[in-house]
Amino acid sequence: MKMVTEITSKAMAKSLKLEENCFLEQFGKQAQLHARFNYYSPCQRPDLVLGLKPHADGTGYTIILQDEVGLQVLKDGKWYTVPKDPTALFVLMGDQMEVMSNGIFKGLVHRVVSNSERDRISVAMFYTPELGKEIGPEDDLVNMDRPRIYKKVTDYAETHWKFYQRGLRALHTAHI
Numbered sequence: 001m002k003m004v005t006e007i008t009s010k011a012m013a014k015s016l017k018l019e020e021n022c023f024l025e026q027f028g029k030q031a032q033l034h035a036r037f038n039y040y041s042p043c044q045r046p047d048l049v050l051g052l053k054p055h056a057d058g059t060g061y062t063i064i065l066q067d068e069v070g071l072q073v074l075k076d077g078k079w080y081t082v083p084k085d086p087t088a089l090f091v092l093m094g095d096q097m098e099v100m101s102n103g104i105f106k107g108l109v110h111r112v113v114s115n116s117e118r119d120r121i122s123v124a125m126f127y128t129p130e131l132g133k134e135i136g137p138e139d140d141l142v143n144m145d146r147p148r149i150y151k152k153v154t155d156y157a158e159t160h161w162k163f164y165q166r167g168l169r170a171l172h173t174a175h176i
Helices: 002-015 022-027 095-100 156-164
Strands: 032-040 050-055 061-066 071-075 078-081 089-093 110-113 120-128
Touching (some): 002 061, 022 095
Antiparallel strands (some): 032 120, 050 110, 061 089, 071 078, 071 110
């Protein structure tokens, strides 16, 4: 997974015409990778029960290996089901990558929906900067046409968790 995060971070930097290691440097040499294995059993009333409430991740990004049931993302006020390919990795931007990219990459609000017929299994790898590491918008992404919209933050994941527990998003705490 370390290799996947390095390749992904470099590709994202190159896509913005930045120096390829800029995001890796913001994550730091001791960047954190945490895994969560998820199992959602079938639910007789999926219209009433969510598998996981709507939220955005406080990570830099999250890499998900999922089976064929249940992940949705919110775009323009509408929920879209993520294409189901159990052989693919799905990379979901988190709030910290939104800060580093000065809002170009967006931390997506997403949820897991229940299914009445099948269980759901997934593995999520959360990639976050090392503890105590200050992150902020890449300087080359701030200019007259795109002013800085986020301030530098440290240990954002802790702030995110406090808001998440109350069903709120914490990204506003990083806005200028």
